Amino acid sequence: MKPKRTYKDSLFRHIFNDKRRLARLYESLTGRKVAPRDIAITTLRGVFFNDIKNDISFRIGDRDIILMEHQSSWNPNMPLRMLWYVAKLYSRQLDSQEVVYRSRLIPIPAPEFYVFYNGNQDEPDYQKLRLSDAFAHAANTLELTVDCYNINYSAKNKLLDSCYELRCYSIFVQKVRDGIQNGLELRTAIRQAITYCKTHDLMADYFQKNESEVFNMVNFKWDQKRALEVAKED
Numbered sequence: 001m002k003p004k005r006t007y008k009d010s011l012f013r014h015i016f017n018d019k020r021r022l023a024r025l026y027e028s029l030t031g032r033k034v035a036p037r038d039i040a041i042t043t044l045r046g047v048f049f050n051d052i053k054n055d056i057s058f059r060i061g062d063r064d065i066i067l068m069e070h071q072s073s074w075n076p077n078m079p080l081r082m083l084w085y086v087a088k089l090y091s092r093q094l095d096s097q098e099v100v101y102r103s104r105l106i107p108i109p110a111p112e113f114y115v116f117y118n119g120n121q122d123e124p125d126y127q128k129l130r131l132s133d134a135f136a137h138a139a140n141t142l143e144l145t146v147d148c149y150n151i152n153y154s155a156k157n158k159l160l161d162s163c164y165e166l167r168c169y170s171i172f173v174q175k176v177r178d179g180i181q182n183g184l185e186l187r188t189a190i191r192q193a194i195t196y197c198k199t200h201d202l203m204a205d206y207f208q209k210n211e212s213e214v215f216n217m218v219n220f221k222w223d224q225k226r227a228l229e230v231a232k233e234d
Helices: 007-016 019-030 078-093 096-101 158-162 164-181 186-199 204-209 211-219 224-233
Strands: 039-041 056-060 064-071 110-117 126-130 145-150
Touching: 007 019, 007 056, 007 064, 007 164, 007 211, 019 039, 019 056, 019 158, 019 164, 064 078, 078 110, 078 126, 078 145, 158 164, 164 186, 186 204, 186 211, 204 211
Parallel strands: 064 110, 110 145
Antiparallel strands: 039 056, 056 064, 126 145
């Protein structure tokens, strides 16, 4: 049995759908300290279970809006996706009538865009993706820049070294991957990875408290067709 393709995305969202962990991750990325009480999670969600429109987004007061995406496969189109996401977030936050009719400038939170990649394709530890790279010809009318971090486990990865929770997540994924490559059944690889984290002080409390949920998250294969059928029946 193969793990579902998006299990790493689901686990990433589950871990970082927490204001304290988001604050620590954001500080590791930017050097800026943020109080968890100043964070408002704004993640866009879909209609069905596991159908989340974006991975993580949150506001810091009224000044910043942060979008974070986890990618299990490399996607150079992330700036375009981020453009869709931030436009949706702005439209949800602002009164469209006010935008149309207000005569003064309407202040909006400044956006920041981050991608965390841990697929099998070889990518640098850090790179920037720009929306303008996709333009049919050179133009300076619109730009959106995404900071991309490779979070495949490495002892030399600076971001992982600075963010405990992200490092724990990366090690867990690597342990599952190693187990499968060594011929273990998926269920066994997951159990061993969870046990490893609990016994090596890698978010041990999280894996102890959420062991069953993490196991099901990694082991469960989502069937979108069946989900739609069930929803229609309901």
